[in-house]
Each structure stands twice: as structure tokens, then as C-alpha cells.
Amino acid sequence: MSPDLSTTTDAHRAAMVEGLEADGVLTDVRLREALLSVPREVLLPHAYVRVSDAGVEPIEWRLLDGAHPDDRAEWLDLIHSGESVLLQRDGESLDALVRGPVAGGNMTSMSTYxxxxxxxxxxxxxxxxxxxxxxxxxxxxxxxxxxxxxxxxxxxxxxxxxxxxxxxxxxxxxxxxxxxxxxxxxxxxxxxxxxxxxxxxxxxxxxxxxxxxxxxxxxxxxxxxxxxxxxxxxxxxxxxxxxxxxxxxxxxxRPRGYRPMLGYRWLNAVPMRPRIKADPGAPRPTRLAPPPDDAYGFWLAAAYLAPGLVRDFQAETMTIAAPDEHSWAVAGPGEDTVRVHGPRDVWAELEDVHARWVLAGRPDAYRVTMPEGGGPQHVASGTGLRTLTWVLPPLAPVPNQLLAPCPTEHRTEKAL
CATH class of the missing domain: 3.40.50.150 (Vaccinia Virus protein VP39)
Structure with missing residues (x-):
């Protein structure tokens, strides 16, 4: 590495650390020193940048090569920005990538933000x-x-x-x-x-x-x-x-988490956007105003106690869909109205979970019981009749996964 590039990368790492400290994220002294000393540019020598808009297929990418002078400034900014860095499409070989535009494929490896x-x-x-x-x-x-x-x-x-x-x-x-x-x-x-x-x-x-x-x-x-x-x-x-x-x-x-293991099926609200926009649903009164995004304890409970729902975070108002049932709920207009569509009343289920969450004391943390040697892993917000409880689902069989699934008593209906 040239002296000029070394000085530049040192400055980028220092700015990255300064930003993490200013945001109150970085507090550990040892980790601070590690962030200043570990050369990210060695571990992330290239990066894909998405060019096309969300929902456009095939996806259009541009590969930045950190060794190329025309890409270097953008690449350095990206790998020190704190954002996730996209590195590999469809399990491709990583030793002969060509910089520039490329179309199609899905990312199979990336750095964490x-x-x-x-x-x-x-x-x-x-x-x-x-x-x-x-x-x-x-x-x-x-x-x-x-x-x-x-x-x-x-x-x-x-x-x-x-x-x-x-x-x-x-x-x-x-x-x-x-x-x-x-x-x-x-x-x-x-x-x-x-x-x-x-x-x-x-x-x-x-x-x-x-x-x-x-x-x-x-x-x-x-x-x-x-x-x-x-x-x-x-x-x-x-x-x-x-x-x-x-x-x-x-x-x-949490607001974000790691991507699931290979082969895990994630629900997706994006393909439903045109239908939701064309018919947001019939309005009805609601006793539940849209819960805040940072009510993490509630939303986590909803993921398990009202399964099969996914939120479109790009929608103008809170929009939550049940893709498998062709149903959705759109909050508004106002805090006392919601529009619902389809055979599944998505908002009614959220109202029910929210009421139970409130009665349980608005928990933001849940205890998980993990039996030695495997077995059903139970989750509970506490003790007593108003406790929120559920059982974690098993490790589903997916491609290239030969590990035996965790035994479980998981049911799709709501836990009592």
C-alpha cells in the first residue's frame, strides 16, 4: 500500500470511530483500538453498489474495485461508512471479479453494518x-x-x-x-x-x-x-x-438483525404494493393507534403470536401484510381508523397482541429456556396468568443443512 493511501485509510478509520463515539454506539476502549488498527480495506477489497431501484428486475449492480484509481474514493467512503458492504453474488468466485456494471443475481455474502x-x-x-x-x-x-x-x-x-x-x-x-x-x-x-x-x-x-x-x-x-x-x-x-x-x-x-440461514423463506411485502395501493381496504375504527417503531417488545411478540405478517417500511403509512392470505392492513387516516383487506383481519390480530402485551406489563425482554441436550425452547415474559409465552420454531430442513432440527412443540395458533 502506498504511503498516501495508508494515510487516507487511517483518516477514514479515525472518522468512522469518531462518528460511532459521537452517536453513543462505541464505548469499549479495546474495541476502539481494534477499529482504529484493523485495515478494513484489506478485508473488503471490492464492493457492489446497487444501481437499479427496489423492485426492478433484473437488479443492476456496479462493482467497485478498491485497487482502481477511478473507484478508490467511492470505495473508501463506502467501506468506512458503517453501511453493509455487498461482496458476492450467487456464491460466485471472488478471485477474478471484473469492475463495472453487471446485471442480475442476488447477494450471498456481505459485511455487517x-x-x-x-x-x-x-x-x-x-x-x-x-x-x-x-x-x-x-x-x-x-x-x-x-x-x-x-x-x-x-x-x-x-x-x-x-x-x-x-x-x-x-x-x-x-x-x-x-x-x-x-x-x-x-x-x-x-x-x-x-x-x-x-x-x-x-x-x-x-x-x-x-x-x-x-x-x-x-x-x-x-x-x-x-x-x-x-x-x-x-x-x-x-x-x-x-x-x-x-x-x-x-x-x-431489535430494529435490525442478521439475515437468516441459507434456504430460509422470508415473507416479502414488496410484490403486494400495487394491489395495496389500488385497494388499501375498507376503513373501520380501531382502538389501537399505530404502535411506535421502537416498541420492540411488542413487535417481537407480534412476530410470534401473529405469525405470517410482514411490514412494508417504505409505505407512506404503517402497512402490514399477510402475503399467504392475500390480506393487509393500512393505518389511517388518523389514529383512530385503519383500512383492512382480505380474509384475514391483520389489524385485529395486532390489537389482540397489543392488549395482551400491555396486560403483561409492556415487556421489552423475554426469558428463554434452553434445555440441555436439545428440546423445545420456551419463551416467557415473566410468570403469572398474564405472561406472554410461546415456543421457538425448529430449525427447518433447508438445502445443504444436514443438522437434525431442534425438537419443538411449536403451533401456529396463539400461545396462551
Missing amino acids: GQATVEALQTLQLAPGQRYLELGPGPGVSLALAASVTGPRLAVGVEQDSRMVAFAQHNLDRIGLGATVVEGDALGGHPAGGVFDRIHSGIGVPCVPPAWAEQLAPGGRLLTTLTTHTPSWPGQLLAARTEAGEIEAVLRG
Whole structure:
């Protein structure tokens, strides 16, 4: 790297850190030093930028090559912006990409947006000497940051895509932090077994795979996204194994989460936009004004207790659809009216969940019971007759996933 580029990247990292601190996101001193020292430009040497608008098919992309002088300024800004960096289409080889326009395909690997990475690593409370396991590390940005804190040969990632394994390991070796990536099914934990003090999953899962819990050391912490079939209201699960060997887990709603594991079916409201716009539905009075976006405890409960719903966050007013039932609800006009369409009264279900959430004390966190050796994973807001409860769904069989699903008692009707 030339001296001029090195100075430029140092300035970009400093500005990135300054922004994270100003926003109140970054508070950990060790992680701050890692963010200043880990060269993101080595781990993210290229980036795809979407050119076409949402809903346009085939998607039009432009590949930025960080080594090309015409792309360098835009590329540097992007990889230090805190936004997710798109790296791979349809599992393609990463050693012979050509810069410029390209059409079609879907992204199969990307870096996590910066704020989420910082929040996750801070939640894990990283410290020197800890054994760190990352499940689905992708290009290895968070793995490199963790290795910078824990020390050499203590941080390892498990990645299913052999091409991404080779890509990430090559770039990590250039940095020289002693982090490694091995090929394997992340749902099975580290293929060689062992125990780890900190486990972080970069993929969303419907329940915690038994192998993850088995590989969590006493005093250890495990962090993952719990995903339903809606991308709208993800949950973040933090599990800790006590020194006595028991696992205590808490689930909280979050504004964003990691993408689900390969083959997981996500609901999508975008194809319904023309129909909703043409016929938003019949207006009726409602006792529920549109709940605020940051009522995460409510929206998380709705993801499980009113399953099959997805929100269109680009709509002018709150719009929530049930694609499989060709039904939707559009809030307004005003706070005491809603328009509903289709055989499923989407808004009535949300009214019911909200009323139960209020009676339960408006919880923003839920306790998760994870039996040793596997078994149904139960969620509860507390104790008593007004407690909100449900059971996490299983790991569904999907392509290239050979791990046995978690046994479960999940039902589609509302839990009592």
C-alpha cells in the first residue's frame, strides 16, 4: 500500500470511530483500538453498489474495485461508512471479479453494518485471552476485530462457503492477527468441537442449535439473531452459561438483525404494493393507534403470536401484510381508523397482541429456556396468568443443512 493511501485509510478509520463515539454506539476502549488498527480495506477489497431501484428486475449492480484509481474514493467512503458492504453474488468466485456494471443475481455474502458489529462485540464483553467463535463470519471483519482484542490464535470462524473461506483467510493472513476460518456448517458449531468463551452468530436462526450451547464454556456468552419468517421484527438472544453450568438466556427485539440461514423463506411485502395501493381496504375504527417503531417488545411478540405478517417500511403509512392470505392492513387516516383487506383481519390480530402485551406489563425482554441436550425452547415474559409465552420454531430442513432440527412443540395458533 502506498504511503498516501495508508494515510487516507487511517483518516477514514479515525472518522468512522469518531462518528460511532459521537452517536453513543462505541464505548469499549479495546474495541476502539481494534477499529482504529484493523485495515478494513484489506478485508473488503471490492464492493457492489446497487444501481437499479427496489423492485426492478433484473437488479443492476456496479462493482467497485478498491485497487482502481477511478473507484478508490467511492470505495473508501463506502467501506468506512458503517453501511453493509455487498461482496458476492450467487456464491460466485471472488478471485477474478471484473469492475463495472453487471446485471442480475442476488447477494450471498456481505459485511455487517458497522453499528451492529460494534453493538454485538460490546454485548459479548470481549477481553484478552478469551476463545472466540464466529459462526458465518463472511469476509471476517468482526472476526478480525475480535482477534485484535482476544489475541493471536484464539479467534476462529466457521463458514459454509468454501470460496468465502479462502477469500477471508487470505485477507486475514495479510493482516496478521492470527485469526482463522474453517469450512463447515455453522449450525453445528466448530466442526472439531471444543468450548469457547464467546460465541457470535452472523446468521439468523429460528432457535439455538444444540451444538452452540454445548460449545459454550462456563462463564461464556453467546449472541445470535432469532429470526421468524418476517424480516420486519427480529430478536436478539443473549445466552450466558453460569459457572454452575446452567444456561440463562434473554431475548429482546431489535430494529435490525442478521439475515437468516441459507434456504430460509422470508415473507416479502414488496410484490403486494400495487394491489395495496389500488385497494388499501375498507376503513373501520380501531382502538389501537399505530404502535411506535421502537416498541420492540411488542413487535417481537407480534412476530410470534401473529405469525405470517410482514411490514412494508417504505409505505407512506404503517402497512402490514399477510402475503399467504392475500390480506393487509393500512393505518389511517388518523389514529383512530385503519383500512383492512382480505380474509384475514391483520389489524385485529395486532390489537389482540397489543392488549395482551400491555396486560403483561409492556415487556421489552423475554426469558428463554434452553434445555440441555436439545428440546423445545420456551419463551416467557415473566410468570403469572398474564405472561406472554410461546415456543421457538425448529430449525427447518433447508438445502445443504444436514443438522437434525431442534425438537419443538411449536403451533401456529396463539400461545396462551
